[in-house]
Amino acid sequence: MDRYSILDQGSHQATSDNGPSNGDQPSASVPARERLRFPAEDGGKSLSEMAERDLDATLQLLTERAQYITGAAGAAIALREGDEMICRASSGQSAPELGARLQVNSGLSGESVRTRQILRCDNAETDPRVNQESCRLLGIASVVVMPLMREQEVNGVFELLSDRAYAFEERDLAALERLAQMIQTAIEHAEAARRVQAEVGAEIESAPADPVTEGSPPETSLAGEAQPDVEEKNVVEKVEEQSETVVLPEHGKIGKCQACGFPVSEGRKLCxxxxxxxxxxxxxxxxxxxxxxxxxxxxxxxxxxxxxxxxxxxxxxxxxx
Missing domain, CATH: 1.20.5 (Single alpha-helices involved in coiled-coils or other helix-helix interfaces)
Incomplete structure:
Protein backbone atom coordinates (compact mmCIF):
# COMPACT_ATOMS: atom_id res chain seq x y z
CA MET A 1 0.00 0.00 0.00
CA ASP A 2 1.54 3.27 -1.12
CA ARG A 3 -0.80 5.81 0.38
CA TYR A 4 -3.18 5.63 3.27
CA SER A 5 -5.95 8.16 2.79
CA ILE A 6 -9.20 6.96 4.34
CA LEU A 7 -9.32 10.16 6.37
CA ASP A 8 -9.22 12.36 3.29
CA GLN A 9 -12.33 13.51 1.44
CA GLY A 10 -12.28 12.82 -2.28
CA SER A 11 -9.23 10.57 -2.26
CA HIS A 12 -8.96 6.80 -2.42
CA GLN A 13 -6.57 4.26 -1.02
CA ALA A 14 -4.04 3.35 -3.70
CA THR A 15 -2.62 -0.10 -4.10
CA SER A 16 0.51 -1.07 -5.94
CA ASP A 17 -0.16 -3.14 -9.09
CA ASN A 18 3.45 -3.36 -10.26
CA GLY A 19 5.81 -6.10 -9.18
CA PRO A 20 5.15 -9.50 -7.60
CA SER A 21 3.33 -9.95 -4.34
CA ASN A 22 5.01 -10.98 -1.11
CA GLY A 23 4.26 -14.60 -1.81
CA ASP A 24 5.91 -14.44 -5.27
CA GLN A 25 9.08 -12.72 -4.15
CA PRO A 26 12.11 -14.97 -3.70
CA SER A 27 13.32 -15.29 -0.15
CA ALA A 28 16.44 -13.25 0.49
CA SER A 29 19.46 -15.02 1.85
CA VAL A 30 20.20 -14.37 5.49
CA PRO A 31 23.36 -12.27 5.75
CA ALA A 32 26.19 -13.43 7.95
CA ARG A 33 26.18 -11.98 11.44
CA GLU A 34 28.65 -9.14 11.69
CA ARG A 35 30.97 -8.53 14.59
CA LEU A 36 29.72 -6.02 17.15
CA ARG A 37 31.63 -2.80 16.68
CA PHE A 38 32.25 0.25 18.80
CA PRO A 39 30.72 3.42 17.28
CA ALA A 40 34.18 4.86 16.58
CA GLU A 41 35.08 1.93 14.34
CA ASP A 42 32.33 2.60 11.80
CA GLY A 43 31.89 6.34 12.10
CA GLY A 44 29.09 6.05 14.68
CA LYS A 45 26.78 4.11 12.37
CA SER A 46 26.26 1.28 14.85
CA LEU A 47 25.09 3.75 17.51
CA SER A 48 22.69 5.42 15.09
CA GLU A 49 21.33 2.07 13.90
CA MET A 50 20.74 0.91 17.46
CA ALA A 51 18.92 4.16 18.24
CA GLU A 52 16.67 3.69 15.19
CA ARG A 53 15.84 0.14 16.23
CA ASP A 54 15.04 1.32 19.74
CA LEU A 55 12.84 4.08 18.32
CA ASP A 56 10.89 1.63 16.15
CA ALA A 57 10.44 -0.76 19.08
CA THR A 58 9.24 2.06 21.35
CA LEU A 59 6.78 3.38 18.77
CA GLN A 60 5.36 -0.11 18.23
CA LEU A 61 4.97 -0.65 21.99
CA LEU A 62 3.18 2.68 22.43
CA THR A 63 0.92 1.96 19.46
CA GLU A 64 -0.14 -1.38 20.91
CA ARG A 65 -0.66 0.26 24.32
CA ALA A 66 -2.89 2.92 22.77
CA GLN A 67 -5.02 0.28 21.06
CA TYR A 68 -5.31 -1.75 24.27
CA ILE A 69 -6.14 1.17 26.57
CA THR A 70 -8.71 2.85 24.32
CA GLY A 71 -10.23 -0.33 22.91
CA ALA A 72 -9.58 0.85 19.36
CA ALA A 73 -9.67 -1.47 16.38
CA GLY A 74 -6.44 0.05 15.08
CA ALA A 75 -3.75 2.58 15.96
CA ALA A 76 -0.88 4.09 13.97
CA ILE A 77 2.02 6.51 14.41
CA ALA A 78 3.42 8.39 11.40
CA LEU A 79 6.51 10.61 11.49
CA ARG A 80 7.52 13.32 9.07
CA GLU A 81 10.25 12.47 6.59
CA GLY A 82 10.77 15.45 4.34
CA ASP A 83 7.40 16.51 2.96
CA GLU A 84 5.66 13.21 3.72
CA MET A 85 4.28 11.39 6.75
CA ILE A 86 5.50 7.78 6.85
CA CYS A 87 3.83 5.16 9.04
CA ARG A 88 6.45 3.95 11.54
CA ALA A 89 4.23 1.86 13.85
CA SER A 90 0.91 0.11 13.29
CA SER A 91 -1.40 -2.08 15.38
CA GLY A 92 -4.74 -3.60 14.42
CA GLN A 93 -6.29 -4.80 11.18
CA SER A 94 -7.78 -1.42 10.24
CA ALA A 95 -4.49 0.47 10.74
CA PRO A 96 -2.21 1.37 7.79
CA GLU A 97 0.76 -0.81 6.93
CA LEU A 98 4.30 0.02 8.00
CA GLY A 99 5.94 2.31 5.47
CA ALA A 100 2.64 3.63 4.11
CA ARG A 101 2.52 7.34 3.26
CA LEU A 102 -0.28 9.17 5.05
CA GLN A 103 -2.09 11.90 3.15
CA VAL A 104 -2.04 15.01 5.35
CA ASN A 105 -2.85 17.66 2.76
CA SER A 106 -6.62 17.36 3.17
CA GLY A 107 -9.33 15.68 5.18
CA LEU A 108 -9.32 15.11 8.94
CA SER A 109 -5.57 14.48 9.09
CA GLY A 110 -4.83 17.61 7.09
CA GLU A 111 -7.07 19.74 9.29
CA SER A 112 -5.42 18.33 12.43
CA VAL A 113 -1.94 19.12 11.10
CA ARG A 114 -3.03 22.57 9.93
CA THR A 115 -4.79 23.56 13.18
CA ARG A 116 -2.38 21.62 15.44
CA GLN A 117 -5.30 20.29 17.46
CA ILE A 118 -6.70 16.88 18.34
CA LEU A 119 -9.69 16.12 16.11
CA ARG A 120 -12.31 13.43 16.61
CA CYS A 121 -14.76 11.96 14.13
CA ASP A 122 -17.55 10.25 16.07
CA ASN A 123 -19.47 8.97 13.05
CA ALA A 124 -17.80 8.46 9.68
CA GLU A 125 -21.18 8.13 7.95
CA THR A 126 -22.13 11.73 8.69
CA ASP A 127 -18.75 13.51 8.95
CA PRO A 128 -17.80 15.18 5.63
CA ARG A 129 -14.12 15.43 6.61
CA VAL A 130 -13.48 11.71 6.01
CA ASN A 131 -13.70 9.51 2.95
CA GLN A 132 -16.95 7.68 3.68
CA GLU A 133 -16.50 5.11 0.91
CA SER A 134 -13.09 3.99 2.17
CA CYS A 135 -14.32 3.96 5.76
CA ARG A 136 -17.18 1.64 4.82
CA LEU A 137 -14.79 -0.61 2.93
CA LEU A 138 -12.42 -0.91 5.90
CA GLY A 139 -15.19 -0.98 8.52
CA ILE A 140 -14.12 2.25 10.24
CA ALA A 141 -16.83 4.20 12.07
CA SER A 142 -14.94 6.65 14.31
CA VAL A 143 -11.48 8.24 14.20
CA VAL A 144 -9.17 10.31 16.40
CA VAL A 145 -6.20 12.22 14.93
CA MET A 146 -3.63 13.93 17.17
CA PRO A 147 -0.68 15.94 15.80
CA LEU A 148 2.72 15.25 17.38
CA MET A 149 4.22 18.64 18.23
CA ARG A 150 7.83 19.60 18.81
CA GLU A 151 9.08 23.19 19.00
CA GLN A 152 5.76 24.48 17.60
CA GLU A 153 6.11 22.24 14.54
CA VAL A 154 4.18 19.09 13.60
CA ASN A 155 6.61 16.20 13.19
CA GLY A 156 4.05 13.39 13.10
CA VAL A 157 0.48 12.22 13.73
CA PHE A 158 -1.07 9.68 16.10
CA GLU A 159 -4.31 8.04 14.90
CA LEU A 160 -6.92 5.82 16.54
CA LEU A 161 -9.49 3.90 14.48
CA SER A 162 -12.62 2.07 15.65
CA ASP A 163 -15.35 0.02 14.03
CA ARG A 164 -17.93 1.55 16.40
CA ALA A 165 -19.42 5.02 16.19
CA TYR A 166 -18.83 7.29 19.22
CA ALA A 167 -16.16 4.88 20.45
CA PHE A 168 -13.73 7.44 21.90
CA GLU A 169 -14.18 9.64 24.98
CA GLU A 170 -12.21 12.41 26.68
CA ARG A 171 -10.26 9.93 28.80
CA ASP A 172 -9.01 8.29 25.59
CA LEU A 173 -7.73 11.66 24.37
CA ALA A 174 -5.95 12.21 27.71
CA ALA A 175 -4.27 8.80 27.43
CA LEU A 176 -3.21 9.65 23.88
CA GLU A 177 -1.58 12.88 25.09
CA ARG A 178 0.47 11.01 27.72
CA LEU A 179 1.63 8.53 25.11
CA ALA A 180 2.58 11.40 22.79
CA GLN A 181 5.01 12.72 25.42
CA MET A 182 6.76 9.34 25.46
CA ILE A 183 6.93 9.39 21.66
CA GLN A 184 8.71 12.75 21.71
CA THR A 185 11.19 11.43 24.31
CA ALA A 186 12.04 8.47 22.08
CA ILE A 187 12.46 10.76 19.05
CA GLU A 188 14.82 13.04 21.00
CA HIS A 189 17.04 10.08 21.95
CA ALA A 190 17.21 8.94 18.32
CA GLU A 191 18.10 12.44 17.11
CA ALA A 192 20.79 12.71 19.79
CA ALA A 193 22.34 9.49 18.45
CA ARG A 194 22.35 10.95 14.93
CA ARG A 195 24.19 14.03 16.20
CA VAL A 196 26.79 11.82 17.85
CA GLN A 197 27.21 9.91 14.58
CA ALA A 198 27.94 13.15 12.73
CA GLU A 199 30.40 14.31 15.40
CA VAL A 200 32.19 10.95 15.45
CA GLY A 201 32.50 10.95 11.66
CA ALA A 202 33.95 14.45 11.74
CA GLU A 203 36.45 13.48 14.46
CA ILE A 204 37.66 10.45 12.51
CA GLU A 205 38.04 12.41 9.27
CA SER A 206 39.95 15.21 10.98
CA ALA A 207 42.28 12.87 12.91
CA PRO A 208 45.79 12.91 11.33
CA ALA A 209 47.20 9.57 10.18
CA ASP A 210 50.67 8.65 11.48
CA PRO A 211 53.10 7.70 8.68
CA VAL A 212 54.44 4.14 8.91
CA THR A 213 58.19 3.89 9.29
CA GLU A 214 59.85 2.36 6.24
CA GLY A 215 60.91 -1.23 6.71
CA SER A 216 58.89 -1.71 9.91
CA PRO A 217 55.56 -3.52 9.49
CA PRO A 218 52.63 -2.38 11.63
CA GLU A 219 52.11 -4.16 14.91
CA THR A 220 49.32 -6.71 14.79
CA SER A 221 47.21 -8.29 17.46
CA LEU A 222 46.40 -11.99 17.84
CA ALA A 223 43.41 -11.47 15.53
CA GLY A 224 45.69 -10.09 12.81
CA GLU A 225 44.36 -6.53 13.09
CA ALA A 226 46.57 -3.47 13.39
CA GLN A 227 46.90 -2.05 16.89
CA PRO A 228 45.27 1.40 17.22
CA ASP A 229 47.76 4.21 17.59
CA VAL A 230 47.63 7.03 20.12
CA GLU A 231 45.53 9.28 17.91
CA GLU A 232 42.88 6.60 17.43
CA LYS A 233 42.76 6.01 21.18
CA ASN A 234 42.21 9.71 21.73
CA VAL A 235 39.34 9.67 19.23
CA VAL A 236 37.78 6.68 21.01
CA GLU A 237 38.03 8.47 24.37
CA LYS A 238 36.36 11.56 22.89
CA VAL A 239 33.59 9.41 21.43
CA GLU A 240 32.99 7.79 24.83
CA GLU A 241 32.73 11.20 26.48
CA GLN A 242 30.34 12.45 23.79
CA SER A 243 28.17 9.32 23.95
CA GLU A 244 27.89 9.74 27.73
CA THR A 245 26.73 13.34 27.42
CA VAL A 246 24.07 12.44 24.86
CA VAL A 247 21.86 10.57 27.34
CA LEU A 248 19.00 12.73 28.55
CA PRO A 249 18.80 12.02 32.29
CA GLU A 250 15.68 14.05 32.82
CA HIS A 251 13.63 11.62 30.76
CA GLY A 252 14.93 8.47 32.44
CA LYS A 253 13.97 4.96 31.50
CA ILE A 254 10.49 3.83 30.59
CA GLY A 255 9.04 1.15 32.86
CA LYS A 256 5.70 -0.60 33.03
CA CYS A 257 2.77 -0.22 35.42
CA GLN A 258 2.61 -3.21 37.79
CA ALA A 259 -1.18 -3.34 37.44
CA CYS A 260 -1.94 -2.82 33.72
CA GLY A 261 1.46 -2.71 31.96
CA PHE A 262 1.06 0.93 30.85
CA PRO A 263 4.45 2.65 30.17
CA VAL A 264 5.51 4.80 33.16
CA SER A 265 8.57 6.85 33.98
CA GLU A 266 11.42 5.47 36.07
CA GLY A 267 10.65 5.22 39.79
CA ARG A 268 6.90 4.87 39.37
CA LYS A 269 5.13 1.57 40.06
CA LEU A 270 1.60 2.48 38.94
CA CYS A 271 0.21 4.71 36.19
Missing part, protein backbone atom coordinates in the same frame (compact mmCIF):
# COMPACT_ATOMS: atom_id res chain seq x y z
CA UNK A 272 -2.10 7.64 36.97
CA UNK A 273 -5.27 5.64 36.28
CA UNK A 274 -4.25 2.75 38.52
CA UNK A 275 -3.24 5.15 41.31
CA UNK A 276 -6.65 6.80 41.10
CA UNK A 277 -8.39 3.42 41.28
CA UNK A 278 -6.29 2.46 44.32
CA UNK A 279 -7.36 5.66 46.09
CA UNK A 280 -10.99 4.84 45.34
CA UNK A 281 -10.61 1.40 46.89
CA UNK A 282 -9.44 2.78 50.28
CA UNK A 283 -12.82 4.31 51.31
CA UNK A 284 -14.52 1.12 50.16
CA UNK A 285 -12.35 -0.95 52.50
CA UNK A 286 -13.09 1.40 55.40
CA UNK A 287 -16.81 1.22 54.74
CA UNK A 288 -16.65 -2.58 54.60
CA UNK A 289 -14.78 -2.65 57.91
CA UNK A 290 -17.36 -0.35 59.53
CA UNK A 291 -20.16 -2.49 58.14
CA UNK A 292 -18.58 -5.61 59.65
CA UNK A 293 -18.43 -3.94 63.06
CA UNK A 294 -22.12 -2.96 62.91
CA UNK A 295 -23.17 -6.45 61.79
CA UNK A 296 -21.20 -8.03 64.69
CA UNK A 297 -22.86 -5.75 67.24
CA UNK A 298 -26.28 -6.57 65.90
CA UNK A 299 -25.69 -10.32 65.97
CA UNK A 300 -24.27 -10.21 69.55
CA UNK A 301 -26.62 -7.62 70.99
CA UNK A 302 -27.92 -9.89 73.77
CA UNK A 303 -24.42 -10.94 74.76
CA UNK A 304 -23.31 -7.32 75.04
CA UNK A 305 -26.38 -6.51 77.13
CA UNK A 306 -25.75 -9.42 79.50
CA UNK A 307 -22.13 -8.37 79.98
CA UNK A 308 -23.19 -4.79 80.77
CA UNK A 309 -25.77 -5.99 83.32
CA UNK A 310 -23.21 -8.22 85.03
CA UNK A 311 -20.72 -5.36 85.20
CA UNK A 312 -23.30 -3.01 86.70
CA UNK A 313 -24.28 -5.65 89.29
CA UNK A 314 -20.68 -6.10 90.39
CA UNK A 315 -20.23 -2.33 90.67
CA UNK A 316 -23.37 -1.96 92.84
CA UNK A 317 -22.28 -4.77 95.16
CA UNK A 318 -18.90 -3.16 95.62
CA UNK A 319 -20.47 0.22 96.40
CA UNK A 320 -22.78 -1.26 99.07
CA UNK A 321 -19.83 -2.74 100.93
Missing amino acids: LDCEASEREKEPELLSQFAGQQQSWLRSHLYLVGAVLVAVLTVVLLMLRR
Whole structure:
Protein backbone atom coordinates (compact mmCIF):
# COMPACT_ATOMS: atom_id res chain seq x y z
CA MET A 1 0.00 0.00 0.00
CA ASP A 2 1.54 3.27 -1.12
CA ARG A 3 -0.80 5.81 0.38
CA TYR A 4 -3.18 5.63 3.27
CA SER A 5 -5.95 8.16 2.79
CA ILE A 6 -9.20 6.96 4.34
CA LEU A 7 -9.32 10.16 6.37
CA ASP A 8 -9.22 12.36 3.29
CA GLN A 9 -12.33 13.51 1.44
CA GLY A 10 -12.28 12.82 -2.28
CA SER A 11 -9.23 10.57 -2.26
CA HIS A 12 -8.96 6.80 -2.42
CA GLN A 13 -6.57 4.26 -1.02
CA ALA A 14 -4.04 3.35 -3.70
CA THR A 15 -2.62 -0.10 -4.10
CA SER A 16 0.51 -1.07 -5.94
CA ASP A 17 -0.16 -3.14 -9.09
CA ASN A 18 3.45 -3.36 -10.26
CA GLY A 19 5.81 -6.10 -9.18
CA PRO A 20 5.15 -9.50 -7.60
CA SER A 21 3.33 -9.95 -4.34
CA ASN A 22 5.01 -10.98 -1.11
CA GLY A 23 4.26 -14.60 -1.81
CA ASP A 24 5.91 -14.44 -5.27
CA GLN A 25 9.08 -12.72 -4.15
CA PRO A 26 12.11 -14.97 -3.70
CA SER A 27 13.32 -15.29 -0.15
CA ALA A 28 16.44 -13.25 0.49
CA SER A 29 19.46 -15.02 1.85
CA VAL A 30 20.20 -14.37 5.49
CA PRO A 31 23.36 -12.27 5.75
CA ALA A 32 26.19 -13.43 7.95
CA ARG A 33 26.18 -11.98 11.44
CA GLU A 34 28.65 -9.14 11.69
CA ARG A 35 30.97 -8.53 14.59
CA LEU A 36 29.72 -6.02 17.15
CA ARG A 37 31.63 -2.80 16.68
CA PHE A 38 32.25 0.25 18.80
CA PRO A 39 30.72 3.42 17.28
CA ALA A 40 34.18 4.86 16.58
CA GLU A 41 35.08 1.93 14.34
CA ASP A 42 32.33 2.60 11.80
CA GLY A 43 31.89 6.34 12.10
CA GLY A 44 29.09 6.05 14.68
CA LYS A 45 26.78 4.11 12.37
CA SER A 46 26.26 1.28 14.85
CA LEU A 47 25.09 3.75 17.51
CA SER A 48 22.69 5.42 15.09
CA GLU A 49 21.33 2.07 13.90
CA MET A 50 20.74 0.91 17.46
CA ALA A 51 18.92 4.16 18.24
CA GLU A 52 16.67 3.69 15.19
CA ARG A 53 15.84 0.14 16.23
CA ASP A 54 15.04 1.32 19.74
CA LEU A 55 12.84 4.08 18.32
CA ASP A 56 10.89 1.63 16.15
CA ALA A 57 10.44 -0.76 19.08
CA THR A 58 9.24 2.06 21.35
CA LEU A 59 6.78 3.38 18.77
CA GLN A 60 5.36 -0.11 18.23
CA LEU A 61 4.97 -0.65 21.99
CA LEU A 62 3.18 2.68 22.43
CA THR A 63 0.92 1.96 19.46
CA GLU A 64 -0.14 -1.38 20.91
CA ARG A 65 -0.66 0.26 24.32
CA ALA A 66 -2.89 2.92 22.77
CA GLN A 67 -5.02 0.28 21.06
CA TYR A 68 -5.31 -1.75 24.27
CA ILE A 69 -6.14 1.17 26.57
CA THR A 70 -8.71 2.85 24.32
CA GLY A 71 -10.23 -0.33 22.91
CA ALA A 72 -9.58 0.85 19.36
CA ALA A 73 -9.67 -1.47 16.38
CA GLY A 74 -6.44 0.05 15.08
CA ALA A 75 -3.75 2.58 15.96
CA ALA A 76 -0.88 4.09 13.97
CA ILE A 77 2.02 6.51 14.41
CA ALA A 78 3.42 8.39 11.40
CA LEU A 79 6.51 10.61 11.49
CA ARG A 80 7.52 13.32 9.07
CA GLU A 81 10.25 12.47 6.59
CA GLY A 82 10.77 15.45 4.34
CA ASP A 83 7.40 16.51 2.96
CA GLU A 84 5.66 13.21 3.72
CA MET A 85 4.28 11.39 6.75
CA ILE A 86 5.50 7.78 6.85
CA CYS A 87 3.83 5.16 9.04
CA ARG A 88 6.45 3.95 11.54
CA ALA A 89 4.23 1.86 13.85
CA SER A 90 0.91 0.11 13.29
CA SER A 91 -1.40 -2.08 15.38
CA GLY A 92 -4.74 -3.60 14.42
CA GLN A 93 -6.29 -4.80 11.18
CA SER A 94 -7.78 -1.42 10.24
CA ALA A 95 -4.49 0.47 10.74
CA PRO A 96 -2.21 1.37 7.79
CA GLU A 97 0.76 -0.81 6.93
CA LEU A 98 4.30 0.02 8.00
CA GLY A 99 5.94 2.31 5.47
CA ALA A 100 2.64 3.63 4.11
CA ARG A 101 2.52 7.34 3.26
CA LEU A 102 -0.28 9.17 5.05
CA GLN A 103 -2.09 11.90 3.15
CA VAL A 104 -2.04 15.01 5.35
CA ASN A 105 -2.85 17.66 2.76
CA SER A 106 -6.62 17.36 3.17
CA GLY A 107 -9.33 15.68 5.18
CA LEU A 108 -9.32 15.11 8.94
CA SER A 109 -5.57 14.48 9.09
CA GLY A 110 -4.83 17.61 7.09
CA GLU A 111 -7.07 19.74 9.29
CA SER A 112 -5.42 18.33 12.43
CA VAL A 113 -1.94 19.12 11.10
CA ARG A 114 -3.03 22.57 9.93
CA THR A 115 -4.79 23.56 13.18
CA ARG A 116 -2.38 21.62 15.44
CA GLN A 117 -5.30 20.29 17.46
CA ILE A 118 -6.70 16.88 18.34
CA LEU A 119 -9.69 16.12 16.11
CA ARG A 120 -12.31 13.43 16.61
CA CYS A 121 -14.76 11.96 14.13
CA ASP A 122 -17.55 10.25 16.07
CA ASN A 123 -19.47 8.97 13.05
CA ALA A 124 -17.80 8.46 9.68
CA GLU A 125 -21.18 8.13 7.95
CA THR A 126 -22.13 11.73 8.69
CA ASP A 127 -18.75 13.51 8.95
CA PRO A 128 -17.80 15.18 5.63
CA ARG A 129 -14.12 15.43 6.61
CA VAL A 130 -13.48 11.71 6.01
CA ASN A 131 -13.70 9.51 2.95
CA GLN A 132 -16.95 7.68 3.68
CA GLU A 133 -16.50 5.11 0.91
CA SER A 134 -13.09 3.99 2.17
CA CYS A 135 -14.32 3.96 5.76
CA ARG A 136 -17.18 1.64 4.82
CA LEU A 137 -14.79 -0.61 2.93
CA LEU A 138 -12.42 -0.91 5.90
CA GLY A 139 -15.19 -0.98 8.52
CA ILE A 140 -14.12 2.25 10.24
CA ALA A 141 -16.83 4.20 12.07
CA SER A 142 -14.94 6.65 14.31
CA VAL A 143 -11.48 8.24 14.20
CA VAL A 144 -9.17 10.31 16.40
CA VAL A 145 -6.20 12.22 14.93
CA MET A 146 -3.63 13.93 17.17
CA PRO A 147 -0.68 15.94 15.80
CA LEU A 148 2.72 15.25 17.38
CA MET A 149 4.22 18.64 18.23
CA ARG A 150 7.83 19.60 18.81
CA GLU A 151 9.08 23.19 19.00
CA GLN A 152 5.76 24.48 17.60
CA GLU A 153 6.11 22.24 14.54
CA VAL A 154 4.18 19.09 13.60
CA ASN A 155 6.61 16.20 13.19
CA GLY A 156 4.05 13.39 13.10
CA VAL A 157 0.48 12.22 13.73
CA PHE A 158 -1.07 9.68 16.10
CA GLU A 159 -4.31 8.04 14.90
CA LEU A 160 -6.92 5.82 16.54
CA LEU A 161 -9.49 3.90 14.48
CA SER A 162 -12.62 2.07 15.65
CA ASP A 163 -15.35 0.02 14.03
CA ARG A 164 -17.93 1.55 16.40
CA ALA A 165 -19.42 5.02 16.19
CA TYR A 166 -18.83 7.29 19.22
CA ALA A 167 -16.16 4.88 20.45
CA PHE A 168 -13.73 7.44 21.90
CA GLU A 169 -14.18 9.64 24.98
CA GLU A 170 -12.21 12.41 26.68
CA ARG A 171 -10.26 9.93 28.80
CA ASP A 172 -9.01 8.29 25.59
CA LEU A 173 -7.73 11.66 24.37
CA ALA A 174 -5.95 12.21 27.71
CA ALA A 175 -4.27 8.80 27.43
CA LEU A 176 -3.21 9.65 23.88
CA GLU A 177 -1.58 12.88 25.09
CA ARG A 178 0.47 11.01 27.72
CA LEU A 179 1.63 8.53 25.11
CA ALA A 180 2.58 11.40 22.79
CA GLN A 181 5.01 12.72 25.42
CA MET A 182 6.76 9.34 25.46
CA ILE A 183 6.93 9.39 21.66
CA GLN A 184 8.71 12.75 21.71
CA THR A 185 11.19 11.43 24.31
CA ALA A 186 12.04 8.47 22.08
CA ILE A 187 12.46 10.76 19.05
CA GLU A 188 14.82 13.04 21.00
CA HIS A 189 17.04 10.08 21.95
CA ALA A 190 17.21 8.94 18.32
CA GLU A 191 18.10 12.44 17.11
CA ALA A 192 20.79 12.71 19.79
CA ALA A 193 22.34 9.49 18.45
CA ARG A 194 22.35 10.95 14.93
CA ARG A 195 24.19 14.03 16.20
CA VAL A 196 26.79 11.82 17.85
CA GLN A 197 27.21 9.91 14.58
CA ALA A 198 27.94 13.15 12.73
CA GLU A 199 30.40 14.31 15.40
CA VAL A 200 32.19 10.95 15.45
CA GLY A 201 32.50 10.95 11.66
CA ALA A 202 33.95 14.45 11.74
CA GLU A 203 36.45 13.48 14.46
CA ILE A 204 37.66 10.45 12.51
CA GLU A 205 38.04 12.41 9.27
CA SER A 206 39.95 15.21 10.98
CA ALA A 207 42.28 12.87 12.91
CA PRO A 208 45.79 12.91 11.33
CA ALA A 209 47.20 9.57 10.18
CA ASP A 210 50.67 8.65 11.48
CA PRO A 211 53.10 7.70 8.68
CA VAL A 212 54.44 4.14 8.91
CA THR A 213 58.19 3.89 9.29
CA GLU A 214 59.85 2.36 6.24
CA GLY A 215 60.91 -1.23 6.71
CA SER A 216 58.89 -1.71 9.91
CA PRO A 217 55.56 -3.52 9.49
CA PRO A 218 52.63 -2.38 11.63
CA GLU A 219 52.11 -4.16 14.91
CA THR A 220 49.32 -6.71 14.79
CA SER A 221 47.21 -8.29 17.46
CA LEU A 222 46.40 -11.99 17.84
CA ALA A 223 43.41 -11.47 15.53
CA GLY A 224 45.69 -10.09 12.81
CA GLU A 225 44.36 -6.53 13.09
CA ALA A 226 46.57 -3.47 13.39
CA GLN A 227 46.90 -2.05 16.89
CA PRO A 228 45.27 1.40 17.22
CA ASP A 229 47.76 4.21 17.59
CA VAL A 230 47.63 7.03 20.12
CA GLU A 231 45.53 9.28 17.91
CA GLU A 232 42.88 6.60 17.43
CA LYS A 233 42.76 6.01 21.18
CA ASN A 234 42.21 9.71 21.73
CA VAL A 235 39.34 9.67 19.23
CA VAL A 236 37.78 6.68 21.01
CA GLU A 237 38.03 8.47 24.37
CA LYS A 238 36.36 11.56 22.89
CA VAL A 239 33.59 9.41 21.43
CA GLU A 240 32.99 7.79 24.83
CA GLU A 241 32.73 11.20 26.48
CA GLN A 242 30.34 12.45 23.79
CA SER A 243 28.17 9.32 23.95
CA GLU A 244 27.89 9.74 27.73
CA THR A 245 26.73 13.34 27.42
CA VAL A 246 24.07 12.44 24.86
CA VAL A 247 21.86 10.57 27.34
CA LEU A 248 19.00 12.73 28.55
CA PRO A 249 18.80 12.02 32.29
CA GLU A 250 15.68 14.05 32.82
CA HIS A 251 13.63 11.62 30.76
CA GLY A 252 14.93 8.47 32.44
CA LYS A 253 13.97 4.96 31.50
CA ILE A 254 10.49 3.83 30.59
CA GLY A 255 9.04 1.15 32.86
CA LYS A 256 5.70 -0.60 33.03
CA CYS A 257 2.77 -0.22 35.42
CA GLN A 258 2.61 -3.21 37.79
CA ALA A 259 -1.18 -3.34 37.44
CA CYS A 260 -1.94 -2.82 33.72
CA GLY A 261 1.46 -2.71 31.96
CA PHE A 262 1.06 0.93 30.85
CA PRO A 263 4.45 2.65 30.17
CA VAL A 264 5.51 4.80 33.16
CA SER A 265 8.57 6.85 33.98
CA GLU A 266 11.42 5.47 36.07
CA GLY A 267 10.65 5.22 39.79
CA ARG A 268 6.90 4.87 39.37
CA LYS A 269 5.13 1.57 40.06
CA LEU A 270 1.60 2.48 38.94
CA CYS A 271 0.21 4.71 36.19
CA LEU A 272 -2.10 7.64 36.97
CA ASP A 273 -5.27 5.64 36.28
CA CYS A 274 -4.25 2.75 38.52
CA GLU A 275 -3.24 5.15 41.31
CA ALA A 276 -6.65 6.80 41.10
CA SER A 277 -8.39 3.42 41.28
CA GLU A 278 -6.29 2.46 44.32
CA ARG A 279 -7.36 5.66 46.09
CA GLU A 280 -10.99 4.84 45.34
CA LYS A 281 -10.61 1.40 46.89
CA GLU A 282 -9.44 2.78 50.28
CA PRO A 283 -12.82 4.31 51.31
CA GLU A 284 -14.52 1.12 50.16
CA LEU A 285 -12.35 -0.95 52.50
CA LEU A 286 -13.09 1.40 55.40
CA SER A 287 -16.81 1.22 54.74
CA GLN A 288 -16.65 -2.58 54.60
CA PHE A 289 -14.78 -2.65 57.91
CA ALA A 290 -17.36 -0.35 59.53
CA GLY A 291 -20.16 -2.49 58.14
CA GLN A 292 -18.58 -5.61 59.65
CA GLN A 293 -18.43 -3.94 63.06
CA GLN A 294 -22.12 -2.96 62.91
CA SER A 295 -23.17 -6.45 61.79
CA TRP A 296 -21.20 -8.03 64.69
CA LEU A 297 -22.86 -5.75 67.24
CA ARG A 298 -26.28 -6.57 65.90
CA SER A 299 -25.69 -10.32 65.97
CA HIS A 300 -24.27 -10.21 69.55
CA LEU A 301 -26.62 -7.62 70.99
CA TYR A 302 -27.92 -9.89 73.77
CA LEU A 303 -24.42 -10.94 74.76
CA VAL A 304 -23.31 -7.32 75.04
CA GLY A 305 -26.38 -6.51 77.13
CA ALA A 306 -25.75 -9.42 79.50
CA VAL A 307 -22.13 -8.37 79.98
CA LEU A 308 -23.19 -4.79 80.77
CA VAL A 309 -25.77 -5.99 83.32
CA ALA A 310 -23.21 -8.22 85.03
CA VAL A 311 -20.72 -5.36 85.20
CA LEU A 312 -23.30 -3.01 86.70
CA THR A 313 -24.28 -5.65 89.29
CA VAL A 314 -20.68 -6.10 90.39
CA VAL A 315 -20.23 -2.33 90.67
CA LEU A 316 -23.37 -1.96 92.84
CA LEU A 317 -22.28 -4.77 95.16
CA MET A 318 -18.90 -3.16 95.62
CA LEU A 319 -20.47 0.22 96.40
CA ARG A 320 -22.78 -1.26 99.07
CA ARG A 321 -19.83 -2.74 100.93
